[in-house]
Amino acid sequence: MDMNAVVGSHDVVMITLDTLRYDVARSLAEQGRTPVLSGVIPGGRWERRHAPGSFTFASHAAMFAGFLPTPASQGPHPRLFAARFAGSESTAGGTWVYDAPDMVSGLAKAGYRTVCIGGVGFFNNQGALGSVLPGMFAESHWSPEFGVTAPHSTRSQVDKAREIIAAQPQDQRLFLFLNVSALHQPNWFHKPGASAADGDTLASHAAALEYVDASLARLFEALRRPSFVIICSDHGTAYGEDGYTGHRLGHEVVWTVPYAQFLLEDAA
16 A cells, blocks of 8 residues: 555545454454444455554554554564654555654644544543543544443444534545444443343453444445545453453453555545
8 A cells, every 4th residue: 555645635534443352353254243344344354463552542652653553474564654764664665754743743734634533531631641642633522422331432423423524625635533432341231131240241342343333334434535444453352361351461362453454435
């Protein structure tokens, strides 16, 4: 992918499916349980990649600096976006290089309207820490309806995204970032018949992904053409593997994430 031919001519859309595990994403795709995502990612198959961080803040700080999840094989792997600095082994001919500390402000300097639709707490604009990541964008949006405890969070986030896209000037390119919160704990309420006493499980994690998949259909329908889209997880999470629960820890299920990138070129 030559990003120098993309930036400036395409909208750029980045969707992080916060906390989504690679094994769950792959399994549901193979079972036909995520038809919307399988219909847009190349070949209907997720790439297996390594996350740049083991929890949301660290991973997104790295991704916004151009360090997207890395292919799970020996590199160096050319990056799509990179700040200009000497000696970078992952900056190649197809890398879009910017003179800015992060890709968000780099795209803004290139004329993009930069918009963040937050999800988990690191994007809630409440307090200093929750304002760091969304503060990189010219516009950021968050409400409790987008957060981890809202059963219909993705639907509400997509509603906001559609509103933003509909109001976007035709002569200006858009960088739209969406942090999908529904996979993150608590997710028990996405499994039919579950209660809080059942807690979060791999089954409720999978049910949350099915919910997200159905909700994203309206977003893909609304995205302007042409768009370059990145969909990935920022990290996985453990549900008891080797005695571990949660993330911000060094386990395979945390570091291994699904990734996809593609162009939307056809008329909506």
